[in-house]
Amino acid sequence: MWSSKDVYYISDSTGILATNLGQALICQFPEINFHEEKFPFVLNIEEAKKILNYILKKSAGRRPLIFSTIMTKEIRAVFDAPEVELFDAFEFFMTRLEGCLEAKALGVPGFSRHIDNLTMAKRVEAIHFCLEHDDGVNMHELDEAEVILLGVSRSGKTPVSVYLATQMGMKSANFPLTSEYLKEYLLPEEIIKNKKRAIGLTTTPEVLHNVREKRYADSNYAKRSTCSEEIQTAETIFHNHQIPIVSTAGKSIEEIATQVSQELGLSRKPTSLNERS
Known part of the structure; x- marks a missing residue:
């Protein structure tokens, strides 16, 4: 069992959903110390690569956890690296939801932020x-x-x-x-x-x-x-x-x-x- 783990919350919006989801899960393991960081508004591949490099350098091969709510597949794919454990909320839920609804999702980052x-x-x-x-x-x-x-x-x-x-x-x-x-x-x-x-x-x-x-x-x-x-x-x-x-x-x-x-x-x-x- 791990005594500690690095956890990163990554989003193309505020990061609140990714953080809430991750924390709701990791709180079930009180015997493990979690070191958490959040990266909101990750909007392009270049920025995603910089963040991943930072994560890999800081975690030093300890397989950090990443909770992601990034909508854009290309940006999301940057974090799907073998050195990390990626928990991709949208890939998991959206694919299944599209099947249930028999419809294609918009795939627009932060769509609900565009309120009237x-x-x-x-x-x-x-x-x-x-x-x-x-x-x-x-x-x-x-x-x-x-x-x-x-x-x-x-x-x-x-x-x-x-x-x-x-x-x-x-x-x-x-x-x-x-x-x-x-x-x-x-x-x-x-x-x-x-x-x-x-x-x-x-x-x-x-x-x-x-x-x-x-x-x-x-x-x-x-x-x-x-x-x-x-x-x-x-x-x-x-x-x-x-x-x-x-x-x-x-x-x-x-x-x-x-x-x-x-x-x-x-x-x-x-x-x-x-x-x-």
Whole structure:
């Protein structure tokens, strides 16, 4: 068994798909150390050859892994070398898909990045809205929000909100349940009026304690008892107002965002610029 392996993600677009695919696979081998590098926007044979030479020199005959999502066959062929282990996503899936559909694929690199101006405008608008409605700011504009995330401090509201905006094109706002609301078991009127678009984020006392402890060590704010009490109170508030609850404990931002959108019936085909990576 290998103790370590070099891994390279190569794409004619952003490289996100190649990276996600490779990492989803290699994480199943925790006993092996992986050294990873990414090469996005590989658009010609000359550049591909330079990258392959770099890989071969750096890996020194240790048969590195290459995860590729390059569409152009000629460029892709450069990396099909005996000194490396090539995992070619498009060659594997596209050939089979063409057979299933009885049709020929376009074969255009990064095709889904060529989105229309309207889609781009909506994405930019969602991002601006998210930034302008973070942490309870501009509450009077919540009528425009598609998603309103609620939760105690450090429960994951902002990163999930940003992901919903940047990757799913949703106008997302978030509101922190501070002590003034927790003590009285209250929600602002603006939230109650728009609660059909609200989701309560929760977590475990252990996770919340660990997150807060890193920022404010040995503080009352970070105590496990404080975390437990705040979480219980927040969940009671959510139940009182019949607001769906999504736990962030042990989940990736992508998982949480997907569950949030499903709870609100907002699941949709993503429109991000990195769809074809």
